[in-house]
Amino acid sequence: MVISIASGKGGTGKTTIAVNLALSLNGQERVQFLDCDVEGPNAHIFLKPDFYYEKPVEIPVPAVDEARCSYCGRCAEVCSFHAIAVIKDHVLTFPELCHGCGGCIRFCPEKAITEIGRHIGVVRRGVAGEIDFVQGTLDIGEAISPPLIKAVKRLIQRDQTVILDAPPGTSCPAVETVKGSDFCLLVTEPTPFGLNDLSLATHMVRKLGVPAGVVINRSDVGDGRVDRFCEEQGIPILMRIPWDTRLSELYALGEPVAQSGSEWKAVFLRLFEDLQRVV
Amino acid sequence: MYEIVIISGKGGTGKTSVAGCFAALAGNAVLADCDVDAANLHLILGAKQREAYEFSASKKAEIHDALCVRCGACRDVCRFDAVSETSEAGEFKIDPLSCEGCGVCFYTCPRQAISMKEAVSGRWFISDTPYGIMVHAALRAGEGNSGKLVTLVKNKARELAEADGVRYVITDGPPGVGCPVIASLTGATVALIVTEPTRSAIHDMKRVLQVCRHFGVPASVCINRCDLSKENTAEIMRYCHEEGIHVIGEIPFDRAVVDAMVKGLPAVQYVECEASRRIRNMWEELKTGLAEKSDG
Numbered sequence: 001m002v003i004s005i006a007s008g009k010g011g012t013g014k015t016t017i018a019v020n021l022a023l024s025l026n027g028q029e030r031v032q033f034l035d036c037d038v039e040g041p042n043a044h045i046f047l048k049p050d051f052y053y054e055k056p057v058e059i060p061v062p063a064v065d066e067a068r069c070s071y072c073g074r075c076a077e078v079c080s081f082h083a084i085a086v087i088k089d090h091v092l093t094f095p096e097l098c099h100g101c102g103g104c105i106r107f108c109p110e111k112a113i114t115e116i117g118r119h120i121g122v123v124r125r126g127v128a129g130e131i132d133f134v135q136g137t138l139d140i141g142e143a144i145s146p147p148l149i150k151a152v153k154r155l156i157q158r159d160q161t162v163i164l165d166a167p168p169g170t171s172c173p174a175v176e177t178v179k180g181s182d183f184c185l186l187v188t189e190p191t192p193f194g195l196n197d198l199s200l201a202t203h204m205v206r207k208l209g210v211p212a213g214v215v216i217n218r219s220d221v222g223d224g225r226v227d228r229f230c231e232e233q234g235i236p237i238l239m240r241i242p243w244d245t246r247l248s249e250l251y252a253l254g255e256p257v258a259q260s261g262s263e264w265k266a267v268f269l270r271l272f273e274d275l276q277r278v279v
Numbered sequence: 280m281y282e283i284v285i286i287s288g289k290g291g292t293g294k295t296s297v298a299g300c301f302a303a304l305a306g307n308a309v310l311a312d313c314d315v316d317a318a319n320l321h322l323i324l325g326a327k328q329r330e331a332y333e334f335s336a337s338k339k340a341e342i343h344d345a346l347c348v349r350c351g352a353c354r355d356v357c358r359f360d361a362v363s364e365t366s367e368a369g370e371f372k373i374d375p376l377s378c379e380g381c382g383v384c385f386y387t388c389p390r391q392a393i394s395m396k397e398a399v400s401g402r403w404f405i406s407d408t409p410y411g412i413m414v415h416a417a418l419r420a421g422e423g424n425s426g427k428l429v430t431l432v433k434n435k436a437r438e439l440a441e442a443d444g445v446r447y448v449i450t451d452g453p454p455g456v457g458c459p460v461i462a463s464l465t466g467a468t469v470a471l472i473v474t475e476p477t478r479s480a481i482h483d484m485k486r487v488l489q490v491c492r493h494f495g496v497p498a499s500v501c502i503n504r505c506d507l508s509k510e511n512t513a514e515i516m517r518y519c520h521e522e523g524i525h526v527i528g529e530i531p532f533d534r535a536v537v538d539a540m541v542k543g544l545p546a547v548q549y550v551e552c553e554a555s556r557r558i559r560n561m562w563e564e565l566k567t568g569l570a571e572k573s574d575g
Contacts, residue, residue, distance in 0.1 A: 011454075039456045040456065081381070102358055103386065138457060169314075170420045207376065252511055
C-alpha cells in the first residue's frame, strides 16, 4: 500500500507523522520511506539513514549542431516554453525554461538537435533500521521539481508499505507526489490557515481520485472549524495530537517520538489500522 | 520603492504572521501574497475583494474522438505519460493534470485530431485592506505555472505601488526553494527569512539562504519561537555570524499569536505581548536599514 502524507499548509507536521508512522511499522511490515519534499527534504534528520547509493538526476535539454542547422526556425515554432530561439543565423537555447518534451528534436527537419542531460538534483537511497529510505534533493537555483519527484517515485516497491512525505502546497510538486497513492493523510491544524489550506488540499486529492483522511495536529489550539469542515465533507479524522511542549522539543532536536518502548508507537499503529479500514 | 520578501524554506515557521504584522506596522504599503497555492495573508488582513481576474498561462491538449483513428502516435510521443488508452472502447484520453501543454502530440497527430486549448489555471485578485491594497491569487488545486502566477502578482503589486507613490511592497512568499520562491525573489530589495530553532527549519534555512545568494538578493534572518531550543537558536546565531548574515530579531513563542490568527488579525493589532513588541522592533530596524541603504 502506498500512503502519501500531505497538507496544503507547511509546518503542520507532515514529516513528524510520516517518520513516526514508518518507525512504528518497522519490524511489523516491510516499510519503504520516500522523501518527496525535494525542495526541503527533512525526514533524514529524524530517521538518520545510512546512504549507500547516490544518483544524479538529469532532464533532457537540446544541444544544437549549428553545422547542420538551416535556421529554419521550426524548433522555436514548436517549443511551447520559449526555451529555444532562432535569431538570423544563430540558435539560442534557454535550458532553465526547457521542460524536456523533445519537440524540437523530433520536428527539426535537418536532424541538427540532440539531447544532453542537465543536472537538476540527486536521488539517494539508504537504510534506516530495516526501513528502505529514498530521498530527492533539488539543486539550489533549480525551479522545476516534478521530474526529480518522478525519479524518487520510480523506486517505489509496491509490495511494501510505502510512505511518501509530500511537499507543502497543492500545485505540481504536491500533485506529482500524491498521484497514484492508495491513500492520502492530510495533516492540518485547527486554525484559519490550517482550514483554508486543508480545503485546498481536499480539492487536490478529489481531483486525483485518492481517498483521504485527516490528522489534526495541535488539536487543542484554535477553533472547531476544521472539525466541522471534515464532517461536512465526509472526511474521516483519523488522529488528533494535542499541543505538547515535549513533542515540539523532541522535534526541534530531530528526534522521533515513536522510539521502541514509547507509548507513541501504539498510537501510530492504531492510526495505521484505522487508515486501512477506511481505504 | 522597497520590496521586502518574506520566505523560510520550511513551511509553517510564521511567514504569514510576520508579513501581516509588517503590513499593519507599515501603515501604507502594497501587500502581495506570493504563496499562490496556499494563500493565507488575506485571512488576517480583513481583505475585501475589489477586482478578480482569470489566469491562464498554458494550453492543454484535447483529443477529438470523431477524428481520432486510434493510431496511438500521441501516446508514443508524450514524455509526460499524459495519454492513455481507455480499456473498453480503445479511445485515447489526455489526463489534464499530467499534460504539460508542450504540443508535441498536436504536431504529431496524422489526422489533426488534437487541439491545444487555453487552460484557466487560477484566479488573481486586487483587494482592499485597512493597511493598503493587496494583490493575491488562487492557483487551482493541482495546477502548474505557479511561478508565472507569482510573477504576475508581484508585477501588479509593483505597478500599484509605483502608481500611488507607495514606499513599501511587502511580499508573503511561498515555502520551498523552487519555482515560486525564485519568482518571488526576482527583483526584491531584501529577503527576510523566518526560521525556527528546529533541525528541519535550520536545514531548510541554509538552503534558502543559498538561493538568495545565487540570485543576489541580500537576506536577513528572524528566529521565530526562539525559546523552543536554546542550543538550536545559538547554532542559528553562530551560523549567521559566520556567513555574515544579520539576525534581525528573535520572537518568543506566544499563544496570543495563534489567538490573533483565529480572530483574523495581525498579532500587533490584537494584543501587546512580547512577541508583538519584538516584531515591532524588527520592522523599525528593517525600515532604518533600508533607508540607510538608499542614503549610502
